[in-house]
Amino acid sequence: MTIPYRSFALTVAVLSLILTASCANEDPEIAHDSSYFNAIEDNDIALTAPEAGDWRYSHNEKRQDLKAYIKARPVRPGADHSTIYLMPVGDFTSLQQTALKQVREYVEIFFQMKTVLLPAISDSVVTAVASREHDGHTQLRAPYLLDSLLKDKCPQGGIAFMAISAKDLYPKDSWNYVFGLASYTKRVGVSSIYRLQDGYLDTANYKTCLTRLANISSHEIGHMFSLHHCVYASCVMNGSNGLSETDRSPLRLCSECQKKLFWNIAYNNKRRLKQLSDFCKSNSLQHDWLTFKADLDAVNQSN
Numbered sequence: 506m507t508i509p510y511r512s513f514a515l516t517v518a519v520l521s522l523i524l525t526a527s528c529a530n531e532d533p534e535i536a537h538d539s540s541y542f543n544a545i546e547d548n549d550i551a552l553t554a555p556e557a558g559d560w561r562y563s564h565n566e567k568r569q570d571l572k573a574y575i576k577a578r579p580v581r582p583g584a585d586h587s588t589i590y591l592m593p594v595g596d597f598t599s600l601q602q603t604a605l606k607q608v609r610e611y612v613e614i615f616f617q618m619k620t621v622l623l624p625a626i627s628d629s630v631v632t633a634v635a636s637r638e639h640d641g642h643t644q645l646r647a648p649y650l651l652d653s654l655l656k657d658k659c660p661q662g663g664i665a666f667m668a669i670s671a672k673d674l675y676p677k678d679s680w681n682y683v684f685g686l687a688s689y690t691k692r693v694g695v696s697s698i699y700r701l702q703d704g705y706l707d708t709a710n711y712k713t714c715l716t717r718l719a720n721i722s723s724h725e726i727g728h729m730f731s732l733h734h735c736v737y738a739s740c741v742m743n744g745s746n747g748l749s750e751t752d753r754s755p756l757r758l759c760s761e762c763q764k765k766l767f768w769n770i771a772y773n774n775k776r777r778l779k780q781l782s783d784f785c786k787s788n789s790l791q792h793d794w795l796t797f798k799a800d801l802d803a804v805n806q807s808n
């Protein structure tokens with residue numbers, strides 16, 4: 506099953522993922538890391554009523570708590586599958602390459618899992634057989650990328666495999682464009698930087714583009730780890746109908762979604778939080794830095 510990102514995401518697709526590897530966090534006490542989660546949950550921001558055009562206005566999704574998440578049997582890292590791979594497709598400017606390197610670092614911090622940025626591959630074959638001209642620019646047919654470059658081609662040791670295209674994407678002839686496409690059961694996806702940079706990436710819109718790349722990458726790879734759309738609080742896993750809604754969502758996972766990811770990956774919560782805060786601070790992502798810092802302050806005060 507293939508799914509256009511953030512517009513027709515069928516979260517049921519993730520239910521068939523396979524439980525593998527260790528069960529280090531089966532203990533409910535460990536699963537909750539209660540002192541950490543007690544400290545940060547007051548920083549959850551309640552969702553406001555959706556307005557026309559918002560994702561939740563037209564999608565009535567069920568809340569996935571920790572119990573439901575465990576029941577979904579998400580894939581878990583193990584000795585032979587514990588690396589996230591990002592693969593650029595096409596030609597990227599030097600500033601775009603910098604953004605890709607930084608998003609690799611961000612994904613590695615977010616999931617506390619080795620993340621590899623593969624060398625960029627050419628999109629000439631895709632352009633030749635599965636592309637079109639639209640609104641004065643070339644678009645690649647996303648399902649072709651998924652089928653020809655990604656499915657069953659995850660590098661050795663990979664647990665999730667995401668391509669990032671320089672060119673714009675479309676899912677089928679009747680659509681104008683798509684931000685990305687994924688097969689969550691196969692844990693592969695393709696996204697595009699094209700629409701995240703408001704035309705052309707420069708120093709003026711760099712921070713906005715980096716924030717969007719970090720948001721979309723962590724959201725889509727989060728789906729590959731069976732995280733459903735979040736309807737509990739303001740969260741990077743909130744569903745989104747487009748860039749304006751994505752821009753309103755934080756990089757932070759709400760406390761409930763953090764419990765799920767922590768149950769799965771068993772990282773050090775405080776170390777992850779400190780690294781997320783440091784990443785945002787050093788890249789001047791002011792709003793998200795303040796959000797992570799508020800959590801860090803709460804955790805430090807509780808100790």
Ligand SMILES: [Zn+2]
Binds near residue numbers: 510514734743
């Ligand atoms: Zn989604």
Ligand SMILES: [Zn+2]
Binds near residue numbers: 737739740741761
């Ligand atoms: Zn959440």
